[in-house]
Amino acid sequence: MSGKLRITVNEAKYLKLIYRQQYEKLCKVKTTLLARSVGVRPATVTEMLQRLAEKGLVKYTRYHGVKLTEKGVNEARKLLRKHRLLEVLFVRFLDYNVQKACVEASKLDYYASENLVNTICRTYGHPKNCPCNKAVFCDERCRGEAKEERT
Amino acid sequence: MSGKLRITVNEAKYLKLIYRQQYEKLCKVKTTLLARSVGVRPATVTEMLQRLAEKGLVKYTRYHGVKLTEKGVNEARKLLRKHRLLEVLFVRFLDYNVQKACVEASKLDYYASENLVNTICRTYGHPKNCPCNKAVFCDERCRGEAKEERT
DNA sequence: AAAAATTTTTAGGATAAACCTAAATTTTTC
DNA sequence: GAAAAATTTAGGTTTATCCTAAAAATTTTT
Numbered sequence A, B: 001m002s003g004k005l006r007i008t009v010n011e012a013k014y015l016k017l018i019y020r021q022q023y024e025k026l027c028k029v030k031t032t033l034l035a036r037s038v039g040v041r042p043a044t045v046t047e048m049l050q051r052l053a054e055k056g057l058v059k060y061t062r063y064h065g066v067k068l069t070e071k072g073v074n075e076a077r078k079l080l081r082k083h084r085l086l087e088v089l090f091v092r093f094l095d096y097n098v099q100k101a102c103v104e105a106s107k108l109d110y111y112a113s114e115n116l117v118n119t120i121c122r123t124y125g126h127p128k129n130c131p132c133n134k135a136v137f138c139d140e141r142c143r144g145e146a147k148e149e150r151t
Numbered sequence C: 001a002a003a004a005a006t007t008t009t010t011a012g013g014a015t016a017a018a019c020c021t022a023a024a025t026t027t028t029t030c
Numbered sequence D: 001g002a003a004a005a006a007t008t009t010a011g012g013t014t015t016a017t018c019c020t021a022a023a024a025a026t027t028t029t030t
Helices: A009-024 A031-038 A042-054 A070-092 A098-111 A114-123 B009-024 B031-038 B042-054 B070-092 B098-111 B114-123
Strands: A058-060 A066-068 B058-060 B066-068
Touching: A009 A031, A009 A042, A009 A066, A009 A070, A009 A098, A031 A042, A042 A058, A042 A066, A066 A070, A070 A098, A070 A114, A098 B098, A098 B114, A114 B098, B009 B031, B009 B042, B009 B066, B009 B070, B009 B098, B031 B042, B042 B058, B042 B066, B066 B070, B070 B098, B070 B114
Parallel strands: none
Antiparallel strands: A058 A066, B058 B066
């Protein structure tokens, strides 16, 4: 029924950004704001929002901004889970400071496998928060103590 | 003097592959072999080799394969250093097996910063080899004990 | 060493993801 | 409701991939 959803790294960037705006800063997600955050022209953002809408990740209303759909929220949380567990690793294991950890995690999160972040998650006893105290979202496949993972 | 060298993730894949052929398997690097490894048609490989040659990363002789230039070797080693230190992390800290570690490292190596891998390197006391016993190439900026890194 | 087989390259395209400017449209503000 | 601001549309450009089919070079076979 559902053709596998392919998200580019750039689309992922927007999803994370939109999620943080909509759910964590609780503000409307407008084109110009996104354009400034990403560092592109507004027209470029519009194009991206239309693409995300076509993929069913956001509800886009011309001239009025976007909201993540359920599917979009799930994707964003998957990405932010990866991002934040990488931050946990960098801060706790490598003594990175929070800011550096975030920068590095941003480069890698999209590419990290679910298995990798689940292993990190288990290793640290399923942390509830990342180093900057935002939520580490749950993955129901991620259970158990540090040892058991195989494949 | 030297305009900053921009390598795409795909180009990086070829560099790693060519390096391993040329220096570790000690065999000639031919188009068809690369095509099979990467999973594309020979014509696509030819195109890539020409691009790598333009960037000064390989010496390419029509119909006779490629050799990495000094610049190409340096780039390849930088990438393989990242790759192998990520493997070290995954195997030693997350108990990954060698094969899984390699797969995961392949997804991330290109995107990992030099600072990240140097921190891993320091944390493990500058390991000489990766889990599959290949060399971890040196970076002269990578010195010292586990603690001192800041910024 | 010539013919046949194989490998490699060239030529000519296709596609997808970004990004842009300028003009048109809609919304917001005064 | 007019002016200002934000947003979208239209029409392009660029870059990186990848492809097929035909041509060219190399290698193998006889």
